Amino acid sequence: MKKILVPTDFSTCATAAEDFAFMLAKKIQAELIYIHVVITPVDWIKLTKDQENFFPETKAAIAKAKDKLNDLVDEAEKAGLSARKILVYNDGNEKIHKYVASEHIDLVVMGSHGQYGFRDHILGSNTYSMLRRSDVPVFVIKENNPKMKLESLVFATNFKEDTGESFKTVEKLSEELGVKLKVLFVNTPTYFMETNDILSIGKSYLKEFGNYSYDIHIIDAFKEERGILQFAEKSKADGIALVTSGKSDLMQYFSPSVTENLIAMTDLPVISIRKPKK
Template sequence: MKTILVPTDFSDTANHALKVAAQLSKKHNCKLVLLHMLEIAKHLLPDNMIASNDVQPVHSTHSNDLPEALFYMKLAQKRFEEVRELPFMEGVEYEEAVQNHLDFKGVITSANKFNTDLIVMGSHGTSGLEEIFVGSNTEKIVRHSNIPVLVIKEEMASNFSLDNVVFASDFTEEAVEPFINACQLFETLGSKVKLVYVNTPGDYFSNSTEMRDRVKTFLNATQKQNLIEDVSFVSDYTVEKGVINFANQNNVDAIAVATHGRTGISHFFSGSISEDIANHAIKPVITFRINS
């Protein structure tokens, strides 16, 4: 892993994500790109930003910039200077960039431009796995990014790592490619991967033979047959509750899931999430997109 992109609005939530990214950067010797989205009306933009609609270095001001554009650029520079003083940024190699997109497309464009291996971003969501991705640019980035997205919900410990992760799946064919991509990233990070299949009452209920046959077929397709001993079968009232309980009981560092481009997190995680589950959904979540 060489490059991590961190979108930031300089809020506490964004800094929680930045702290995690900084820790990963130090551990794996990779560079960070800190991306700030400006809030400048198009008619106030410098000509070079209008023409390219591209990412700019944070210090790329020009003599002919309008006062309003200069104000926002100078403000961004000031906020980046404050970031440099954060204790956890000491010793971190990073680059600062700005873009004027006010939506998720700017983040994805920037991630591709910098050949990013991972996007790390904060989320204000506080009500369960599904709610992490609802009604925000985070949701849209998760839906549309072909690059893995690590979503951080709260401030993590200073020794945070991705040493132990759980990949939660329904082990269907569409999850094969995301799991292969997940394994490639986790091998780079030196992560130990567990897998969990949550059996629930109702339409998606499977007996023991059906579950094991599905998992064996899945692992054969991914050429990861050696992971069969790392698959756990659990039963719970909802998939979300089963995944969260498993993650907490096994003290994993993050929950990995596959996501759909058209509907966000896959139907595997659809359905209502009760308030008690919400209180436990604090683990970081890393997403891998299912290509339609």
């Protein structure tokens, strides 16, 4: 893992993500790339210097953003890390997720309040848009994140074959970060399975997609989210890893993903790995 993208709006929520990304980068000596989007009333890059003066508030916001981005880069460089900044002028058509490809990003770390209402859920914030569209793992960090270390991750899985490639991604990321994976199956009344069947399916799954041996943990719960949170608390995990299907914004409203529900329910860091498209 060589490059970590950190979208920021300089809020306290984003600061928590900046701090977490800083910790990860120091751990593996990755490059930090800070990106900030300034909403502009027109296509800013087409303006002349004189024309910029017609929009004093926007011009001031851009200057302030540049200063804050410079501060973040300076802090990282003082710690011996490689860092740079991207300032995006957005007239409503720019999307952060396109920079994941153009910058060859390996991991995205971004903040979330995690409490969304009807309007936010329909429209999709930058964070939830990244969860649904990013081709690389996305770490979502809450404002009240209690963990500034990453030594163990709960990987909650249903052991279905179409998540196998995503498990390989989680395993590789965990190896690079020096993180212990705790493999969890949540047994719910809706999809109840006997323990022996879970263990049999799980062992076959891990044999096919994993490079290491893992204990398979099983917890009974009415909902997947409750089971994951109960196990994470009991095992004192530093974060939770999940595979998400990457549904569209509209489909997410009618069928909210377990990943998004968890982000709303916990202050723990949550890493989402989008299931590969067929």
